[in-house]
Each structure stands twice: as C-alpha cells, then as structure tokens.
Amino acid sequence: AQKVTQAQTEISVVEKEDVTLDCVYETRDTTYYLFWYKQPPSGELVFLIRRNSFDEQNEISGRYSWNFQKSTSSFNFTITASQVVDSAVYFCALSALNSGNTPLVFGKGTRLSVIA
C-alpha cells in the first residue's frame, strides 16, 4: 500500500523568509511518481511538479525547489523568499506503477500562511 505523510499541518512565515514543506512517502514499488499540488484560497488544485523514482536530481523553478531523496523516502518542497501569494494548502501525492490503476494517494496537506 502507498502512504504519504505531511507532518506539518500548518506553517506560518513572514514574507521573504524561506520555507520548506516536508513530504515522506511509503511504497514497496520501485517505480513510482511523486507530485506536489497547490490549493490556493480559491479552492482549485494546481499541479506543480512530477518526479519519477529514477530521477533524484533536484529541481528548481523560480523561487520553488524540490529535494527528492530516495534514501529517506522524502520529497521536500522549498519556497525561497516567500510571498503572500504563496499562501495556500500544499499537497504531496504518490502514484506507484505496479499498484494497479489506483489514482494518486495524497498526504493531508500543509497549510502555509505567508504574512506581509
């Protein structure tokens, strides 16, 4: 079975601070995919990034960066120089190739509040 744990329920930071959102996953599959989604106050779910289990390179997109470490089963998300517009709930999710066709398994989310 697949499981995603986001231990941080809520985080509050002051604008321009850096913040890291933690994601720990569990799966027995060797081929799997990790995702991050953002849910702003308006409620829609916005896809941010996908990572496959064979690619451990870190990725940077503007102020966003992701650190994938198979050794610790973690896929952490860092926002550099946070802005008020980053305030949202962030979800980490997992899809394993050999788990049949089950959809993404989501963590419970981390609510990030960026204060001006």
Added chain:
Amino acid sequence: NAGVTQTPKFQVLKTGQSMTLQCAQDMNHEYMSWYRQDPGMGLRLIHYSVGAGITDQGEVPNGYNVSRSTTEDFPLRLLSAAPSQTSVYFCASRRQVNQPQHFGDGTRLSIL
C-alpha cells in the same frame, strides 16, 4: 480547453435526498476519479475508473455509486444523503499512471 468540468459548484441537500454530481472531461483521458476533501483529512479517494465500463472502490466508497458509460463522463451518485457527506468533492482525470491528475474546480456539498 475545458479540461475537467464539474457541476454543480454548490449544492445544499436535506438528509435522505439523492443527487448526482456530474463530471466531464474533454481530454480523452482513460483514468478518472472522485475525491472528497474534509478539513484536516486531505483528499480521500471515493471511487475511480480506468476506462469506460470499469469502476472500482477507493478508500471511502460507502454511500456513493459511480458508473462510467462513456470515456468523457464519470458521475457520482449520493444514494441517501447524510450530514457526514458534507464535503468538497473533486473529480480528476489523467492519461496514464505516470501523469499528473487534472482536477475540476470542485463541488461544495452541504447536507442538512
């Protein structure tokens, strides 16, 4: 591009009523799913489908039915609404297992 379209956006029901939440996608995706989102619980899978005529249960299927008669549509039926089904419901679709899911805008459902 319409993507994934959910209707209605809001609905209030009385306990015991039935209703259908509609979901349609125009991306020719085989995989579709329904989630519910409750405070502090994240997104929990209700039912999913891997193609027309094929459905399966997720983590919290009780009280809900689905069918998949076409690739485009995946309606979710509440048979006899209960207050515990008050939630925000999201429909999603994706092309393949390794692809991200595209989500609809959600349906906010209140059961009185």
